[in-house]
Amino acid sequence: EIVLTQSPGTLSLSPGERATLSCWASQTVGSSYLAWYQQKPGQAPRLLIYGASTRATGIPDRFSGSGSGTGFTLTISRLEPEDFAVYYCQQYGRSPLTFGGGTKVEIK
């Protein structure tokens, strides 16, 4: 099983600041089969990024993904008020599919 470790657990930032979230895999994630999701309280998650770096339909370009192998990053270039949420990475290249534990981006 590929274990995904997200850091930091919580990120305290102000609107307008840059957010950098990390996701580390215990084994190589083949073909960059890595996705990022955003979840707000009381809501289902929403797809942001797939293939490590491809934005999903309708996702603003302030969200970007990068990385390969065992290290991946989600960057939010300038935080908007609606971006404060929990973010999860997921590898979908090999069963069992796995999620990271999440990073909460909170308002400082």
Add this chain to the structure above:
Amino acid sequence: QVQLVESGGGVVQPGGSLTLSCTASGFTFSDYAMHWVRQAPGTGLEWVALIRYNGNDKYYADSVKGRFTISRDNSKYTLYLQMNSLTTEDTAVYYCAKTSILGWFIDFWGQGTLVTVSS
């Protein structure tokens, strides 16, 4: 527009069984693999199971293997999760989720149904 509506959640005693359903609309159900993902209260997401578009291949998390069964009826646009031998650790919101045609990532989620295992 894509819709996924879960049903069948509720309160069940430890050791009991429950079957969840997910009714899909707004897309050709038989073209897509489907997931179940769960989220225990106050915790993160846990992948549960995946079934291929035609139902021929199924994959499970170790935590549910041998107890849960994923299935689908493409003629009814419905996904199922049969859950047996439930324990308190199975208490969670269960999400039905649609894969993309580009891979097994999730491009659409239902709103979830709550399963509570308690005596």
